[in-house]
Amino acid sequence: MNRLKAIIADDEEALRAHLKTRLAQVWPDMEILGEARNGIEALGLIQSLKPDLAFLDIRMPGISGMEVARKTHGACYPVFVTAYDEYAVEAFETEAVDYLLKPVTATRLEKTLKKIQQRLGSRRVEPNALSTKVQRVLERLDQTRPKEYLQWIRTQHRESIHLVPVDEVLFFNAQDKYTRIITTEAEFLIKKPIKELETELDPKKFWRIHRSTMVNIAAVDKVSPSLTGKYLVKMRHSEEMLPVSRNYAHLFKKM
């Protein structure tokens, strides 16, 4: 068997050095072709140097280690390195993807390397299988990792920027290409469409009630049926009566 070739990707110099020393102790036969300081460099090294193995830190500037693995389509065998990520570790375990925890210890490294040697030695690993494995990890993470919701909305007025905390927003109102943000104290215009905002905000806190309106539940003053049987929502600190379209009326029937 030829000497195994590998690259190491981590944004912290000391951690790259640490892994390198440990690898030299545990697997002196391995050749380290290069080191990458961020995701983009890692991608470049994999494409140009064609290593057998890539030790990829998950959290890196540019693109994450997992994105690097996905983008290389199984061109090399990835081993992920993370300081702390419960969700990723869980996904690696279920999908039998190799990973290392920082600080990397010699004992743990030996174990992992034994596994990799077996897999690489018995038969060449199918690039397609590798690539689907990584894909499955990413999909699993999408489901299990708690979603981070938007906390602040950035608005710009000429030179100055304004960050609006989402819980101060009363409602959003689509207006042509813009979205109006109405808070207790002021109004802002942003270019982001309401449809996009809907996916970024916590659905428990913000309800779409109309094609052009999304309200902050906490700021609803009252909901009353109109003469035509539709619902009208009145927000606190605002005189506007917001109509609820038929598609969203079920939200209020349960109340």
Add this chain to the structure above:
Amino acid sequence: MVKQSQAVIKIYFTSVLLVTAMVVAITAVDYGEDFVTNMIIGQSIGTTMFGGAFAVLYVLRRSSPFVQMAAAMAAMATGAVMGIFLGTLAAGKNVHLFFEPRKEVFVEVIILSIITGFLFRYILTSQKRISDALARIQREKIKRLTIEKQMVETNLRVLQAQIEPHFLFNTLSNILTLLETDLDKGKHMLEDLTAYLRVTLSKTRKETTTLGQEIDMIQAYLNIYKIRMGERLDFTIQVPEYLRHLPLPPMLIQPLVENAIEHGLEPKIEGGAIWVSVRNEKGCLAMEVKDSGLCFHKNNHDWGVGLTNIRNRLKALYEDKAALTFEENTPSGLIVTIEVPV
């Protein structure tokens, strides 16, 4: 509803007593007829006035106090005239014959009704004022409890969020490496981590610390990052010596620094710089954290989770007297400033 009708009955009973007293007085000064006739007419006037006024106030319960008062007075005057007629009839007198010689009694009754109207109105508003005050006290109580609850919650969050596991494990890995490659650097990093942990772990249990302590902690935190990020990070801390003793709630500036590193500089390929400065301006302590990082980039939704906590804490601690403001740094990055009264 029950409470309201009880109040109405109470007021009506008071008015009956009041009228009786007036009738006794009138009879005593030998005005009008005998006591029984006066009593019948008097109570009749009282009841119609009372009924009219209440009917009007009920109908106009959403109108302004001025409208209510004018309408109630008109209703009382009308009620008074009606009461005279009804009362005279009830006492078995001929209305025409009875009033022919004394037309001025109408004017007297109307003036009297306006005076009682004022009295009535006064009693009503003072009762309303009392219930309003009680409601206000209740509202204040709820507000205070809400703020206290928020304080406990945010403090808890601060306590939970203070040591980011990612930060801790990456730092420990660094120390482990440095112990083999650069012993002195490793020792310094361990010292800084200890200082950071000691301050972070102990101070969240206290209500206030000093600005100096907060700055020392930030210094330790940034020292650690300086070693980890190397040339990718530069930092400056500028705090006048005489401000260091000022009391300050813990973990106010640190989350700004953490946010700048985590979301601004760490994800940026070429890294950047961070400037921490504190100024004393017109009775205001202005704490500024400036970075040259990414500020906002796509899919960075958890940007500013720590800042949301700060915003809530500032509100709970200083109400409207504190401010959290943002400015864009050129060519890139963000300037976040906290201002609190000294």
